[in-house]
Amino acid sequence: MHPFAYTAAQTPQDVTTRGSHPPHPDILAGGTDLLQLLKERVRTPAELIDINGLDLGGIDEKNGCLRVGALVRMSELAADPRVTRDWPVVSKALLDSASAQVRNMASIAGNLLQRTRCPYFRDATTPCNKRDPGTGCSALDGLNRTHAILGTSDRCIAAHPSDLAVALVALDARISILGPDGEDEVAVENLHRLPGDTPHMETVLQPGDLITAIHIPASECARRSHYVKVRDRASFEWALVSAAVGLDMDGGTISDARVAVGGVGTKPWRLRTVESLLIGKAPGPQVFKAAADRAADGAQPRGGNAYKVELLKHTVTRALMELGGCA
Amino acid sequence: MPEPANNTPLTAAMAADITLDVNGARHTLHLDVRTTLLDALRDHLGLTGTKKGCDLGQCGACTVLVDGRPVVSCLTLAATQQGRAVTTIEGLERDGKLHPVQEAFIEHDAFQCGYCTPGQIMAAVGLLNEGVPTTDAAIRERMSGNLCRCGAYVNIVEAVKAAAAMATPDQKG
Numbered sequence: 003m004h005p006f007a008y009t010a011a012q013t014p015q016d017v018t019t020r021g022s023h024p025p026h027p028d029i030l031a032g033g034t035d036l037l038q039l040l041k042e043r044v045r046t047p048a049e050l051i052d053i054n055g056l057d058l059g060g061i062d063e064k065n066g067c068l069r070v071g072a073l074v075r076m077s078e079l080a081a082d083p084r085v086t087r088d089w090p091v092v093s094k095a096l097l098d099s100a101s102a103q104v105r106n107m108a109s110i111a112g113n114l115l116q117r118t119r120c121p122y123f124r125d126a127t128t129p130c131n132k133r134d135p136g137t138g139c140s141a142l143d144g145l146n147r148t149h150a151i152l153g154t155s156d157r158c159i160a161a162h163p164s165d166l167a168v169a170l171v172a173l174d175a176r177i178s179i180l181g182p183d184g185e186d187e188v189a190v191e192n193l194h195r196l197p198g199d200t201p202h203m204e205t206v207l208q209p210g211d212l213i214t215a216i217h218i219p220a221s222e223c224a225r226r227s228h229y230v231k232v233r234d235r236a237s238f239e240w241a242l243v244s245a246a247v248g249l250d251m252d253g254g255t256i257s258d259a260r261v262a263v264g265g266v267g268t269k270p271w272r273l274r275t276v277e278s279l280l281i282g283k284a285p286g287p288q289v290f291k292a293a294a295d296r297a298a299d300g301a302q303p304r305g306g307n308a309y310k311v312e313l314l315k316h317t318v319t320r321a322l323m324e325l326g327g328c329a
Numbered sequence: 330m331p332e333p334a335n336n337t338p339l340t341a342a343m344a345a346d347i348t349l350d351v352n353g354a355r356h357t358l359h360l361d362v363r364t365t366l367l368d369a370l371r372d373h374l375g376l377t378g379t380k381k382g383c384d385l386g387q388c389g390a391c392t393v394l395v396d397g398r399p400v401v402s403c404l405t406l407a408a409t410q411q412g413r414a415v416t417t418i419e420g421l422e423r424d425g426k427l428h429p430v431q432e433a434f435i436e437h438d439a440f441q442c443g444y445c446t447p448g449q450i451m452a453a454v455g456l457l458n459e460g461v462p463t464t465d466a467a468i469r470e471r472m473s474g475n476l477c478r479c480g481a482y483v484n485i486v487e488a489v490k491a492a493a494a495m496a497t498p499d500q501k502g
């Protein structure tokens with residue numbers, strides 16, 4: 003680790019003020035991603051500002067919306083009885099993430115802001131446009147079996163690794179941000195940017211911005227929801243492909259549908275075409291398969307990750323089948 | 330204090346007096362703020378029962394309890410742990426009597442080389458503290474963060490099940 007100064011924030015304003023001025027300290031929450039990046043010298047901040055002493059916890063349900071403090075730990079949110087009952091996809095996505103130890107440490111805000119698992123990004127000796135802008139992308143013609151097929155550019159094809167973010171994008175969740183100039187709210191779907199020509203700019207957050215809470219609206223789709231994660235081993239592994247799905251039924255027809263996918267996009271990826279192909283239909287294997295067939299529309303696979311095109315369609319189908327009671 | 334890895338001189342804010350509560354005893358150490366809880370335990374407090382495997386959160390060898398919950402000490406900065414209760418493998422025995430999970434690991438031959446064992450035991454104690462059901466599948470899933478290169482998994486699951494049946498509340502970590 004490069005030497006850094008350490009300060010514990012006493013107020014949220016400590017974070018916004020210090021964060022918006024040089025040397026722009028890195029925010030430390032659970033530290034489960036940041037410590038890896040510090041050890042690998044992918045991040046070399048001059049200062050860390052520890053937010054764990056701030057009052058950013060608590061899970062409250064109000065007006066049909068779940069408000070989750072930024073510092074709520076993954077294990078706490080996953081086990082909350084309101085979440086397991088009314089937002090099962092959130093609980094499942096969290097329990098399918100990382101290990102019990104990491105879930106006890108990791109905050110939900112930190113989860114959304116974790117950096118890609120692209121092995122070149124995490125190896126400070128290789129070219130990587132995301133880590134060192136302009137140096138090139140080692141993955142384009144390198145080992146890219148785990149990389150994205152949707153939302154890629156010729157500068158970066160890194161997949162976004164968060165499972166929770168996929169569930170939150172499916173459910174239209176929003177985040178509250180406290181910045182140097184006041185408060186703001188943004189949809190989780192709009193938090194991350196596409197890589198384009200600037201893969202090092204990953205989110206819409208500005209220096210000094212502090213995520214304070216996440217808001218997850220209640221809905222019938224949230225209540226009847228499910229998460230399927232396909233990976234190289236049964237547990238403690240990132241997704242090759244994952245799918246968060248939710249269905250609202252009106253009699254025998256689907257009146258609303260939510261489908262978002264992970265492991266395949268450069269950001270958490272909502273599949274609105276697939277959703278629209280489900281709405282108004284009677285649930286069943288044929289309808290699910292026909293809709294999921296469009297899941298990889300626009301995909302741009304490279305050598306190593308071409309298998310994800312088919313795997314993505316199958317994963318969406320399986321998630322819908324399991325949720326619809328057909329599996 | 331370990332030397333910084335490059336020539337950047339340490340300023341005052343890069344070191345701090347850090348008070349840790351480990352196995353019920355308080356220690357104040359003057360540490361480089363980069364020191365992880367793992368390195369503080371092993372290199373500064375001489376508690377070498379906690380092991381370093383990957384140093385990146387991926388193997389579970391360094392598992393300790395913080396306020397009763399298992400965490401990986403390699404991804405934890407010591408500076409963030411002030412005011413919290415840390416329990417290591419050395420802190421499990423009571424009056425010379427091993428913790429039921431330790432007994433069960435011996436009884437069920439749940440290790441070969443033993444390197445992953447302290448982490449396995451701390452993760453298992455954390456699991457039992459939570460009071461979640463201890464089916465084989467649940468144990469495997471909840472302890473998937475602890476890798477065993479010797480492949481002692483089958484006996485580890487047996488040991489954890491046996492310990493779940495034995496544990497009494499006052500023996501929990």
Ligand SMILES: Cc1cc2nc3c(=O)[nH]c(=O)nc-3n(C[C@H](O)[C@H](O)[C@H](O)COP(=O)(O)OP(=O)(O)OC[C@H]3O[C@@H](n4cnc5c(N)ncnc54)[C@H](O)[C@@H]3O)c2cc1C
Nearest residue numbers: 031032033034035036100108109112113115164165213386
């Ligand atoms: C071994 C291992 C396996 C894992 N497997 C999975 C997995 O399968 N699925 C998955 O989704 N994740 C997985 N993870 C990632 C893990 O979920 C994240 O590392 C974790 O959620 C990050 O949260 P944190 O609180 O530890 O963040 P930190 O590491 O403290 O911070 C992460 C980033 O977020 C910023 N940040 C944190 N909080 C705020 C805030 N309130 N406002 C603004 N910025 C903030 C930090 O500055 C930093 O840039 C795994 C991690 C490990 C170590």
Ligand code: SF4
Nearest residue numbers: 120130139158159160
């Ligand atoms: S895919 Fe992105 S993160 Fe990976 S090497 Fe290329 S530029 Fe870097």
Ligand code: FES
Nearest residue numbers: 382383384389403
């Ligand atoms: S040494 Fe901490 S998880 Fe491997």
Ligand code: FES
Nearest residue numbers: 441443477478479
């Ligand atoms: S007993 Fe050798 S690594 Fe587990």
